[in-house]
Amino acid sequence: MKKLWITLICLLLVLTSCAPGDKKKEEIVHDEKEKKELSIVPSYKLSKENYRMILPYKPGAARGVIVDQIANRVDVDEVEEGLRRHSKAYFDPEKHIFREGQFLTKDLVIDWLGRKLTKKQLEKEVQEDIDYLKENQMTVNEEKIRKEYTQGLNPPVKNKNDEKEQKKQPKYLSHIVEQNYLITKDKQAQVAGISIGLAMKSVYHFYTEDKEKKRTFHEVEITKKEALEEGYKLAEEILKRMRKMDGLQDTPIMFAIYQEEDRESPVPGNFMAKTLVDKGKNDIGKWEMIKEEHILFPSKQASDKYFEDAEVVKQFTNNIADYFPNYVGMIGRGFYVNEELRQLVLEIPLEFHGKGEVLGFTQYVYGQIKELLSTNYDLEVKIKSNSKMESVLYREAGKEEPRVHIFQ
Structure with missing residues (x-):
């Protein structure tokens, strides 16, 4: 008994005193959107398997959106941690520095998570905006207005109060997670790779309203096969959009498809597939299937x-x-x-x-x-x-x- 107590105390001392890490402290100039900022790469990292991170820590450009889109806290954690785990296959932690995503902004992600509009819905929204701007004697840029209404990635529905249509065309995509992986060259931090995680629903919850505004709640299950098929198509579209962004024409982009569990599940969902699009490539090739599960x-x-x-x-x-x-x-x-x-x-x-x-x-x-x-x-x-x-x-x-x- 006495020996066991001594062992426990010794182990506790070891746990609280050791600080594994790599003493590679480095000051770098971080060029972000033409603003040069002095940043520091920490002296230590927790282990060889972990990424070092730039200090001061910079939150993601879409910070906060994930908790509004993914209902289950365990899914929130897993889609972020799991994406970083799978990124290691492409972006070596010994050579790369982690940074939260800075290219997909909060407003942009929210727009992308919306539904596409039917032609009739699009023309109605555009005309209402034009009329409002003219009425208030403001500048009208129809092309810009039209573009803002064509960002949604989820399927369109003609009538959101039509239960059958909603079930036939559920919202598949919950959230888009972006992570950046940097390298340093001549004291300059450069984006060497981007990881994009697509969080797909396993259950789509929605409601319909009658004429008296009384709500009826519904749900429809989304199979793994359906989530994968939609995820493949979404990744292709997101790749095209990201290739048009400044600085991303020649950046490797990794995509991973994740399916959430239902909102009450005590365990998270699972990543199902991943792929890397090499720099300069505009099409996605073969996907690698991921066989993971939480039990x-x-x-x-x-x-x-x-x-x-x-x-x-x-x-x-x-x-x-x-x-x-x-x-x-x-x-x-x-x-x-x-x-x-x-x-x-x-x-x-x-x-x-x-x-x-x-x-x-x-x-x-x-x-x-x-x-x-x-x-x-x-x-x-x-x-x-x-x-x-x-x-x-x-x-x-x-x-x-x-x-x-x-x-x-």
């Missing part, structure tokens, strides 16, 4: 498809229930690549009555990890009370000993 434990899907992993998690859960009478259940999320478990995150909610209980229970979980859970995948176990996170145990794939942090 909830416990669930029927986990038991049916990954029976052995489900049984191990079940045994881990049962052992905790035997130890702690107030245990109310554990939630697990497994991340699989090519049907191989790469990451397992377990969340244990408990009611504690003192720090001693937290220490004792953390020690018990440490032992259960050592005895039951394989070292073939990254593991994170979060122990929570009603009010806060109490402790975290983490182990990288291939390592024997979990690291421990107990919050004060």
